[in-house]
Amino acid sequence: MMSSDTPTGGSTRPGGGxxxxxxxxxxxxxxxxxxxxxxxxGSLIAIGIAVHDGGVPAAALVILLVSYMATYAGITVGLHRLFAHRAFETTPWLRAVFAVLGCMAAQGPAIYWAANHRVHHIRSDRDGDPHSPRIANGRQLGRWEGFWHAQAGWTFSHRPADVFAVTRDLTRDRRLMWINQRYLWWVALGLILPALAGALAIGGIRGAVLGLLWGGAVRLTLSYHFTNAINSLTHMIGTRPFGGRNTSTNLWPIALPTLGEAWHNNHHAFPTSARFGLAVWEVDIGWWIIRSLEAVGLAWNVRRPLPESISAKRAAAAAGMQVDDDDRVTA
Structure with a gap:
């Protein structure tokens, strides 16, 4: 599906490719x-078959849901909160599971993903941010040009972060490096498993094809665009309860499908926190997963914002004060 030459390194500076x-x-x-x-x-083919057949088998939708939830947990819990921000610690085998699930989402190798995200925080909405909708290659972007750049265009033109400079802690993890270097294996596995599930649950070649289309193509389409919507939409529209020098926002309509990623202004206010949804009503499935792991002893040193820090930042933002991102969180 993809070349084994997938770039995994570069500079922390944007080079436009x-x-x-x-x-x-x-x-x-x-x-x-x-x-x-x-x-x-593949998604268009899946929809065409569904129209022709008068519906989608329930088993195909279950395969879609399970594969989406598993691989998106790999993105938000693994690539983002665990690897990019070290928001909690876990066992070596669970680190490996999250890395593999994250790679199955086909958004690049695990360490590459984490490195680019760290650069996003270092240079957020400034020259050097790999996927800001505001600026690229030293040039201010118009609204629609910026949306396209943050949603998809940046993947064609960004200069990948130098993983050995930005994520040296991750490159020292031999198991993670082994997984990282076999990225395309995991992408392929993310397609093979739903095809096998379809063959077993629906039956035969037709079931395998439906499993591949719904658990592979449709899943990848959804996870790709929801993830990149965090780069685009949550830096363009939404609420900003904590303000900040960047343009990050909270956007509740996509909080559920992104497993909590859409509480992006919260995240920028407390970047090393494992919890993104800070209010009771802010649904954060990624946090629920981490909290569950913590409850059974599979996660520890889980970082969460101090209540006084949350209150102070909200008050400062409400008063119109400029608030910087910081790491005032506690285990």
Missing amino acids: SGLDPRLRRAQARHAFAILVLPAI
Whole structure:
């Protein structure tokens, strides 16, 4: 599906792809094209079959839901909260599981994903942010141009972060590096498993095809666009209870499908917190997963905001004061 030359390194500076080795630039373009276009084509085929058949088998929808939840947990709990921000600690085998599930989402190798996200926080909405809808390559972007850049365009043109500089702690993890270097294996596994599930649950080649289309193509299309909506929409529309020098927002309509990622202003206010949904009504499934792991002893040193820090930042933002991101959280 994707080239084994998928770029995993680069600089913390944006280069618009122009500073990359031509071979890496071509690999980047192939990967970006594959994850944007191929699942979309598969999704259209799945919808066409559903229209022709007068519906979708319940088993295919279950395969979609299970595979989506598992791989999106790999993104939000694994790649984001565990690897990018070290918001909690867990066992080596569970780190490996989250890394594999995150790679199955086909958004790049685990360490590459975490490195780019760390750069996003370092340079948020400034020159150097890999996927800001506000600025790219030193140039201010218009509203629709910025939306396209943050939603998909950046995957074709960004200069990948230098993983050995930005995520040195992760590159020292031999097991994680082994998983990272076999990224395409996990992408393939993320397609094979739903196809097998379809063959067993629905039956035969038709079941395998439906499992592949719904648990593979449709899942990847949804996870790709919901993840990139955090780059685009939650830096363009929504509420800003904590303000901040960046343009991050909370956007409740996509909080459920992103497993809590859409509480993005909360996240920028407390970037190393494992909890994104800070109010009782702010649904954060990623946090519920981590909290459950903590309850059974599989997660520890779980970082969460101090109540006084939350109150102080809300009050400062309400008073119109400029508030910086910080790490005032406690285990």
